[in-house]
Amino acid sequence: MLVATQEFPANPEEAGLFERIKKFIQVHRNCFILLLASLHGKKEWEIMSTIQHSFFGSNLRILPVHNIAEMVKGMLTIAKATSKPHVVTVRDRMSLARAHIIEHSPVWEMLRDMQL
Structure with missing residues (x-):
């Protein structure tokens, strides 16, 4: 699943993002979220922390990426490793x-x- 931090809502539970992530976790055995941000600052790490705390104990893994090239490289690495x-x-x-x-x-x- 691809999530851009710019599109991350102020309250993710109201926007339905967490519902999409829950459904994603239920459907897929190996769940990866590629969190796209050109710069990973305080806000981006807080977003990552919020997602991790909300889905602690699940099979969800978060991979921070900075650009499209890293995103593609991450997807290829996930595909190879799984x-x-x-x-x-x-x-x-x-x-x-x-x-x-x-x-x-x-x-x-x-x-x-x-x-x-």
Whole structure:
């Protein structure tokens, strides 16, 4: 779902935006909102915070973008990361990264030395 911060109403609940987001969450398994703003200032972060607080605990993810190019890049990244062959690759890379961090972490080394 694409949301421009310039179009964000003063009271989003009255404008029906939150109803659209609720319906979007119910229909889609992986929900992403691309929040478009040329500059992410205090107002834009407050809008993002309002959306996050309203839909806390749902499967909604918010991706801030600055322009159309970033929006397209974000959509391509979402498509790649959620498609079947790429999901397995991403999971494998995350597992390898986690294992690498655990192996080279001084905290884990200290815990190993203490035999905890």
